[in-house]
Amino acid sequence: MSYYFNPHGHQCPWYAYTELLGYPSSSRCEEIACYLMSEPVNTVSSFAFLIVAFICSSFLLKKDHPDLKLFVNIFVLAAIFTAGFHLMNNFIMQLLAHGSFFILIMIGLVKSFIRWGKISYTERTPILLTSGFVYLLLSFLLYKKFAHPEILVPLIFTLYILLELKIKKTNDENENTGTCFLSYFLFLLGSLAIYLDQQKFNCDPQSYFQLHAFGHILLAFAFGLFFYHLYQFYPYKEIKADIDFDHLPAQDQETIEEINQAEEDFVQISLAEDELEQDENPEDDVQIEFSFDPDEDKDKPEK
Structure with missing residues (x-):
């Protein structure tokens, strides 16, 4: 992992951990503080994911399908890993944060294939586990090639949008796709804000307004809308x-x-x-009696 650099000074709390867990694959505009919280603004803004995740959890009162529960749990983990990444600035936390968002989109992608009839629900868990492993492998390979592994998340989201358009055209489903496209639009805006921050666009390292932090807020709303879009495909729970x-x-x-x-x-x-x-309307009972005498045929003369 010698392609990148350690953003912490030798005397900073997280320097040794970053040496152990790997250097981050990208830098941000915010100045790295030599304190417990290395990026204060970006760390605090990460709690936007946690707030939206708790809002999504309130919808589980009416629909408690395992897919929706899994989405909320992964959403909470994504918030924790994102805050941890900006707290410590190392590659492993970055990988876990981006991997969590990747799995969130994969939950929707697998559901789309189930609705399309291409896979069964029993194949959901193996596919999610396999895709998570493939993401980790590809991310590590891209990291070693000095590429940006976080590009995999926008790619899988774009694939999901294309699949949704295909399903809507093929099955002619009466679904609300507005939230899906709005989610994708906010996701692109958030990703653009983070990219511009990495390119040091209009950068003020000591400012309380950071494009990366603003991107967190946009992405939080994007994944909240993504959850709401998936919410329509699951039945209401029975109240007993x-x-x-x-x-x-x-x-x-x-x-x-x-x-x-x-x-x-x-x-x-x-x-x-x-x-x-x-x-x-009385019905007459009609009784028909049949009688048969076997000796009667014997008395008849033969012709």
Whole structure:
């Protein structure tokens, strides 16, 4: 990992850890502070992901599908890893942060293939695990080639958008794609802000406004909308409640008794109507008797 440099000074808290875990593949405009929080503005802005993740978790009250739970959990991990990366500035934390966002998009991509009928739901977990391993491998190879491994996240998001357009055209599904495209648009804006920050565009290292931090906020909203887009493809959960009828208030018990009495009256009225119809249209019982005498054929003369 000698292609990059350690952004920390020798006396800084995270210098030894960065030497051990690898140098980050990119630098940012914000000045590296020789404190516990090496990039204060970018670290604090990372909590935007955590806030949006908690908002997404509130939607699980109505739909608690395992895919949605997995998305929220990975979203929380992405927030933690992003904050950890800007806190410590090393390659491993950078890899985990970008890998978390990659898996978030892969959850949606796998769901799209399931809706398209190309894979079954039982294949979801192996595909996610395999894609995560492939991402780590490709990221490490790109890192060794002095390339930017974070480019894999925009590529997989673009693939998801193209697949959504294909499914909508093929299956003619009545789905809300507005949130999907808005999510992608905010994602591109956030990625652009982060790229410009890396290129030191309009850079003020000591400013409280950093393009990279602004990119965090845009990306947080982008993945929140991405979650909301996926939310429409899952059913509402069933609400089951055990009612103790013996301990209901008197008014509720009277209401239940009235309902039961109304049901009994309805059954009796239905039976009475059936009997009345039978009386108005009586059916004559016709009995046909057949008799057979075996000796009768014997008495007939043969022709």
